Amino acid sequence: MNDIAPMALRSDPDAGLPEEIIPLCEPEIRGNEWKYIKECLDTKWVSSAGPAVERFETAVVKYVGAKYGVATANGTTALHIALLVSGIRPEEEVLVSTLTFIAPANAIRYVGAWPIFMDADPIYWQMDPEKVANFLKKECSWQRNALYNKTTGRRVKAILTVHILGHPCDMDPIVQIARKYNLVVIEDASESLGARYKERMVGQLADIACFSFNGNKIITTGGGGMILTDNEGWATRARYLTTQAKNDPVESIHNEIGYNYRLTNIQAALGCAQMEKLDEYVDIKRGIARAYAQAFSSVPGITCMQEASWARSIFWIYSMLVDETSYGMTSRALLAHLQGARVETRPLWQPLHRSPAHKGAQAYHCDFAEALFNKALRLPSSVGLTVAKQQKVIEFIRRFSEGNR
Ligand SMILES: *Cc1c(COP(=O)(O)O)cnc(C)c1O
Secondary structure, X not given: OOOOOHHHHOOOOOOOOOOOOEOOOOOOOOOOHHHHHHHHHHHOOOOOOOHHHHHHHHHHHHHHOOOEEEEEOOHHHHHHHHHHHOXXXXXXXXXXXXXXXXXXXHXXXXXXXXEEEXXXXXXXXXXXXXXXXXXXXXXXXXXXXXXXXXXOOOEEEEEEEEOHHHOOOOHHHHHHHHHHOOOEEEEEOOOOOOOEEOOEEOOOOOOEEEEEOOOOOOOOOOOOEEEEEOOHHHHHHHHHHXXXXXXXXXXXXXXXXXXXXXXXXXXXXXXXXXXXXXHHHHHHHHHHHHHHHHHHOOOOOEEEOOOOOOEEOOOOOOEEEEOHHHHOOOHHHHHHXXXXXXXXXXXXXXXHHHOHHHOOOEEEOOHHHHHHHHHEEEXXXXXXXXXXXXXXXXXXXXXXXXXXX
């Protein structure tokens, strides 16, 4: 399989079957998955100790270029532990993107801290560094060697940036201002493994980073996650906390309350096989993005996702904005039409400052995230999306627009 070109793999044996749904983003299993999982079963290494876990950690660490990696049960647990080991305490505050899947904000609450929601930038839709800087300068004050939020009186401790949809955040200004105020910077790179910021891989751009290997991510372990950091103390502590804080495995002595958050050997085996395909999958996703961008350049009312000159996006899930007036219908009406045509699409996430789950948390001028939420649709972007199926999606989107104008 390894020597077949991506385009050849995307030829479509079942084009034209009327029943088939074109999914938003399904996993791709085309490598050594069966072989590596069979090795786990044959050797009876199935749980969270086992050689595949270490192999998987090493593969991701090497790929990203970090020093240490600790595999976890999923991306959400990775975030929880990353916040703990980087010293975020109850009643402290963490700046976090408002336009993201909810997991990072929830993890902030798990440690008893509070999110402060930051807007998305208008072009690339990532955490807006200018608004972050304005918030820290205008809304906070520096006292007793720490930064305090003037509105809540709480200590501001960290910035949690989320590289959404496969594209990196503009990290240099964020890290720069964080250093000025002595804040920890955590990357949630769950959606962007393989993406680059100014030639550097996401996941090693700040103090500590988290990945997810859920089934909808670019590579999967079924469920899984990883914490990456160059800080040896934090990595050691992450390993300790995720394995029940075990101090003496023979006598079962635990000095602290820990968590059962480790990845299993079977899941890690799946991850090892998936890592071998990552670069190929990134190329395929970028090819899917190019095809959408080219097709929609001539459709009025559709604005495509952008890639910054300083970024190499992995285009995890391709997204576009639908302008009701010039396209002829809203993003939600288009979603319904596409659903009728058996094409699965989704809006972006409800901005978290609007989420009932985070009612009462502070938000700083998050207007652009709301505009995006109203207009954006995520389109089918599976690695296995064939040229024929993608063409079908494109044709539907063209036709609905023509029919409505
Ligand atoms: C998927 C995802 C996570 C983690 O999800 P898990 O299902 O817990 O692995 C965290 N943050 C973001 C932005 C995500 O997209």
